Amino acid sequence: MIMNKFVLYGGFLAFGLFGPLLFPAYTSQISILWLMVVFALTWDIMGGQMGYNSLGNIFFFGIGMYACSLVQIGLYFDVAQYTAHSGSVKVDFTSEQYFTGFFLGLIVAAVVATLLAVVFGWIVFGLRGPYFAIGTLGVAIAAGELIGTWDYVGGGGGISLPGYPGDTDGTLFYYYIMFGLSVATFLFLKWLYASRFSLAINAIRDDEEKAEGMGIQTKRYKTVAWSISAFFLGISGGIFGNMTGFIEPLEVAFPTVTFGIFMVLMALLGGKGTLWGPIVGAILFHVIKELTWTYLLGWQWIALGALIVINVVFFQQGIVGWMQDKWPEKFGIEVDTQLGADDEPATEAAK
Amino acid sequence: MNDMIEVSGVSKSYGGVVANHDVSMKVPEGKITGLIGPNGSGKTTLFNSIVGYHPIDNGSIKFEGQEISDMRVQEIARLGMLRTFQQTRIYSKMNCVQNMLISVPHRNASFSDMFKKYPAEVTEKAEHLLDFVGLFSKRKLISGNLSFGQQKLLEFAMALMNEPKVLLLDEPTAGINPTLINGLIDRLKRANTEFGITLFVIEHNMRVVMNLADNVYCLAHGEMLAHGTPEEIQSDQNVIDAYLGAH
Numbered sequence: 001m002i003m004n005k006f007v008l009y010g011g012f013l014a015f016g017l018f019g020p021l022l023f024p025a026y027t028s029q030i031s032i033l034w035l036m037v038v039f040a041l042t043w044d045i046m047g048g049q050m051g052y053n054s055l056g057n058i059f060f061f062g063i064g065m066y067a068c069s070l071v072q073i074g075l076y077f078d079v080a081q082y083t084a085h086s087g088s089v090k091v092d093f094t095s096e097q098y099f100t101g102f103f104l105g106l107i108v109a110a111v112v113a114t115l116l117a118v119v120f121g122w123i124v125f126g127l128r129g130p131y132f133a134i135g136t137l138g139v140a141i142a143a144g145e146l147i148g149t150w151d152y153v154g155g156g157g158g159i160s161l162p163g164y165p166g167d168t169d170g171t172l173f174y175y176y177i178m179f180g181l182s183v184a185t186f187l188f189l190k191w192l193y194a195s196r197f198s199l200a201i202n203a204i205r206d207d208e209e210k211a212e213g214m215g216i217q218t219k220r221y222k223t224v225a226w227s228i229s230a231f232f233l234g235i236s237g238g239i240f241g242n243m244t245g246f247i248e249p250l251e252v253a254f255p256t257v258t259f260g261i262f263m264v265l266m267a268l269l270g271g272k273g274t275l276w277g278p279i280v281g282a283i284l285f286h287v288i289k290e291l292t293w294t295y296l297l298g299w300q301w302i303a304l305g306a307l308i309v310i311n312v313v314f315f316q317q318g319i320v321g322w323m324q325d326k327w328p329e330k331f332g333i334e335v336d337t338q339l340g341a342d343d344e345p346a347t348e349a350a351k
Numbered sequence: 352m353n354d355m356i357e358v359s360g361v362s363k364s365y366g367g368v369v370a371n372h373d374v375s376m377k378v379p380e381g382k383i384t385g386l387i388g389p390n391g392s393g394k395t396t397l398f399n400s401i402v403g404y405h406p407i408d409n410g411s412i413k414f415e416g417q418e419i420s421d422m423r424v425q426e427i428a429r430l431g432m433l434r435t436f437q438q439t440r441i442y443s444k445m446n447c448v449q450n451m452l453i454s455v456p457h458r459n460a461s462f463s464d465m466f467k468k469y470p471a472e473v474t475e476k477a478e479h480l481l482d483f484v485g486l487f488s489k490r491k492l493i494s495g496n497l498s499f500g501q502q503k504l505l506e507f508a509m510a511l512m513n514e515p516k517v518l519l520l521d522e523p524t525a526g527i528n529p530t531l532i533n534g535l536i537d538r539l540k541r542a543n544t545e546f547g548i549t550l551f552v553i554e555h556n557m558r559v560v561m562n563l564a565d566n567v568y569c570l571a572h573g574e575m576l577a578h579g580t581p582e583e584i585q586s587d588q589n590v591i592d593a594y595l596g597a598h
Contacts, residue, residue, distance in 0.1 A: 192466065194468065195465070195466045195467060195468055196452070196453065196464070196465065196466075196467060196468065196469060197465050197466055199445065199449055199452055199453040200453055200465065202442065202444065202445055202449070202453075203442045203445070203453045205444070206441075206442035206443050206444050206445065207440050207441070207442055207443070209424075209440070210436075210440040210441070210442070211442075211453075212423075212424045212425050212428070213402065213424055213425075213428055213433070213434060213440075214428060214433065214453075214454055214457070214509070214513060215425055215428030215429040215433075215456070215457040215458070215513065216425070216453070216457055217425065217457060217460065218425065220462070220465070221465065224465065273444075333446075333491075333493065334446070334491035334492055335492070335496075
C-alpha cells in the first residue's frame with residue numbers, strides 16, 4: 001500500500017517535473033492539463049463534497065485573470081491609456097517589472113476572487129439545488145457581459161498583456177507555475193479533507209436542514225468552501241491570462257460553456273466527492289478532448305457530447321466512485337455482514 | 352424546580368389551517384415530559400415552533416428564561432436545545448462514526464476549529480455512545496445502509512453526542528422493533544438520569560409514555576386539552592374522548 005502510494009505520487013511528480021522536458025512540443029498541452037486538474041478539484045469542493053452544484057465557478061477564474069492583468073499593467077502604466085492602445089502597441093517590460101507585476105498580480109487575483117466569493121456567497125447561498133446552479137451561472141455570464149462593456153479594462157476588445165521578458169516565450173515558466181498551483185491545490189485539499197471541515201461539508205451535502213438543526217454553522221462552512229475554490233481559481237486565471245498573452249471577457253476570461261462546464265464534467269467523470277476522482281476525471285477528459293480535436297476534427301463536439309451523455313446516464317458515480325462500489329475495502333469502507341442492532345453493549349463501559 | 356422550556360399562548364396557522372391555538376406549557380428541568388395527541392393535533396408543529404423551524408404567529412417561547420421565538424434553528428441548537436425527527440434524518444453517505452463526530456457541540460466553535468482534527472477522546476466518546484445505543488458493531492458502516500430502526504438509534508446517539516440540555520424527541524419508538532422498545536425506553540431514561548438531559552417526547556405508544564414520562568400534556572385539534580401525571584391523563588375523560596373521536 002505504501003509502495004503504491006510512492007509509485008502514484010512519484011509518478012505524478014516525475015511526469016510533472018520532467019514531462020515538458022521530454023515532450024517539449026506538448027508543454028502547453030500539459031500546462032492546460034494541470035489547469036484542468038485545478039478546475040476539477042476546486043469545483044468538487046462545492047459540487048462533490050458539499051452538494052452545491054455551481055455552474056458559475058468560472059467567474060473566479062475570469063476575475064482572477066483581470067485582477068492579475070490590471071495589477072501587472074497598472075503598476076507601470078495608466079490602465080486606461082494602455083487598454084486604449086491595446087493590440088497596436090506592444091509594450092516591452094523589463095524582467096524586474098514583469099515578474100514583480102506577475103507575482104503581485106497573482107496575490108491580488110487570489111485576494112480579490114476570495115473576497116468576491118464571500119460577497120456572492122452571501123447572496124447565492126439562499127438558493128438551493130437547481131436554483132443555486134442557475135443563480136451562479138447567471139453571475140458568471142453577467143460578469144463577462146459587464147466587463148465587455150467596461151472600456152477602462154478594454155471592453156469586449158480585451159487586453160494584450162505585456163510579453164514575457166527575455167528570449168523564450170515563457171511557456172516553460174508558466175508550465176511550472178501552473179504545475180506548482182495544481183500540486184498546492186491538491187495538497188491543501190488533502191489536508192482540508194482530513195479535518196472536520198470535510199465532515200461538515202459532507203453533512204451539508206447529505207442533509208443541510210439536519211446540519212442546521214444540530215447547530216453547525218452552515219453558512220460559515222459554505223462561505224469558506226466557496227472562498228477556497230475562488231482562491232485557487234483566481235490564481236489559475238492570472239496564470240492562464242499570461243499564458244495566452246491576450247485576454248477578453250467572453251472566450252478567455254469567462255468561458256462558461258467551455259471551461260465553466262468542463263470543470264463540472266471532469267469531476268463527474270472521475271467521481272465527485274472524492275479526492276482523486278476530479279484528478280482522474282481531468283486527465284481522462286483532457287486526453288479524450290485533445291485526441292478528438294486531433295483525430296476527429298469536425299466531430300469533436302459530438303464525441304465530447306456522447307461522452308457526457310454516457311457519463312451522466314450510465315455512470316453517474318464516476319470512475320473513482322465506481323471503484324469504491326466495486327472494492328469498498330480498498331477505500332476503507334465497510335459493508336454490513338450481520339443484521340440487527342446489538343441487544344447488549346459490546347464494551348464493558350457502556351453497561 | 353426551574354422550567355427549561357416555557358411556551359405561553361403560542362398560535363401557528365398554515366394558511367387557513369390552525370395547527371396550534373393558544374398553546375401554553377412548561378418543560379421542567381431534569382424531568383421527562385410527554386406530549387400526546389391524536390394524529391394531526393399539532394404536536395410536531397409545536398416542536399417545530401419551539402426549535403425555530405418556522406416563525407410563530409402569536410405568543411412567546413422561552414428557553415431557560417430567554418426568549419427564543421425569533422431566533423433561528425442553528426442559534427437555538429447552539430443554546431443546547433436539539434430535536435430528532437419523526438422521519439429520521441442522518442447524514443446518509445457518511446459512516447456512523449463520522450455522523451457522530453460531526454455532531455459534537457458547536458456552541459463555542461471558533462473559526463479555526465473548522466480545520467482541526469478530532470482528538471482521540473472525541474472518537475472514543477463517539478464509539479462509546481454508539482455502543483450505548485447498540486450500534487457499536489455497525490460503527491464503520493455507511494449510515495444510509497442501516498435499517499430504519501437503526502438509523503433512529505443513530506440519530507438518538509448523535510443527539511447525545513451534541514450534549515444538549517434539552518432533547519426533543521419526535522416519536523422515538525415509531526418503526527422500532529417491539530423487542531427493542533424496552534431497551535430504548537431504558538436508554539432514554541438513562542440519558543435523562545445519567546447524562547442529565549431534560550427530555551420532551553412526542554409519543555403515540557401509550558405504554559411508552561406511561562413508562563417514561565413524569566408528566567404528560569395532551570393536544571387535540573391544536574389546543575392543549577389536558578396536563579397531568581400519566582395516571583391522571585389516562586383517566587381524563589376529555590383525553591379518552593379525543594382519542595376515540597367524540598367531542
